[in-house]
Amino acid sequence: MRFDVKTTAVAVAVTGLLGAGLYAAVPAPATASGKAPTAVAPDDRARRPFERLRDRGGRTVRGETVVRRDDRFVTMAWQNGEIVAASAGSITVRSADGVAWQWTLDPQARIRKNGEKAEASALARGDRVKVLGVRAGTVRTAKGVIAPRRP
Numbered sequence: 565m566r567f568d569v570k571t572t573a574v575a576v577a578v579t580g581l582l583g584a585g586l587y588a589a590v591p592a593p594a595t596a597s598g599k600a601p602t603a604v605a606p607d608d609r610a611r612r613p614f615e616r617l618r619d620r621g622g623r624t625v626r627g628e629t630v631v632r633r634d635d636r637f638v639t640m641a642w643q644n645g646e647i648v649a650a651s652a653g654s655i656t657v658r659s660a661d662g663v664a665w666q667w668t669l670d671p672q673a674r675i676r677k678n679g680e681k682a683e684a685s686a687l688a689r690g691d692r693v694k695v696l697g698v699r700a701g702t703v704r705t706a707k708g709v710i711a712p713r714r715p
Contacts, residue, residue, distance in 0.1 A: 568571055574709055575643045583681055586707040594637050597651050600709065601607045602605050624642065624644060624658055625643070625644055625645070626641075626642065626643040626644065626645070626659045626661070626663060626665070627641070627642055627643075627662050628640065628641045628699060631633075631682060636697070639698060639699040639700070640696070640697075640698060641665075641696075641697055641698065642667055642694070642695060642696045642697075643657050643659055643667075643676045643691070643694075643695045644659060644660075644692075644694050644695075645657040645658050645660065645664075645692070645693065646658055646690060646691070646692055646693070647688065647693055648664060648686055648688060648689060648712050649689065649703065650687050650689055652684075652685075653668060653669050653684070654666060654667060654669060655667050655669065655689050655693075655695075655706070655709070656693055659693075665704055665706070667697060667704050667706040667709075668703060668704065668705050668706065669684050669705075669706050669709070670697070670705050670706060672707075673688065673697075673707055673708060673709060674707070674708040674709075675709045675710075675711075676709070676711070677691070677710075677711040678711065678712075678713050679712075679713060680712075684713075687697050687709065687711060688692075691711045692708060692711065692712065692714070693709055693711045694709070694710045694712075695708070695709050696708045697711075
């Protein structure tokens with residue numbers, strides 16, 4: 565079998581370009597903080613969606629996804645935006661795209677404001693928030709709310 569120098573050089577160059585393209589296209593396994601991901605203990609499963617919401621930054625506006633939990637399907641919902649109305653037990657949040665969703669606050673909702681644990685009564689109109697919860701029919705129930713520090 566005879567090897568042609570030109571053919572071999574082209575094959576090596578194409579392989580290198582494909583490898584570089586694959587390297588650029590596949591995201592690195594590190595999180596937004598730059599730390600390598602760690603394994604999550606089974607008892608931390610309830611915390612994971614809330615932690616993921618905090619790590620998402622401001623890239624996502626709002627959304628829903630269906631996940632399997634035990635033997636049933638649950639619709640998880642999240643939204644980043646500004647509180648336009650707040651009352652006892654609920655908040656209405658408007659996203660950057662203009663969509664407003666009303667959230668009923670779960671009595672055990674994890675709420676953080678300015679980096680500290682807070683009560684639902686601390687959430688006020690004009691606060692920028694990230695909300696994570698579940699949707700059943702047309703009702704969205706907030707399981708976690710983060711109102712980050714203002715710059």
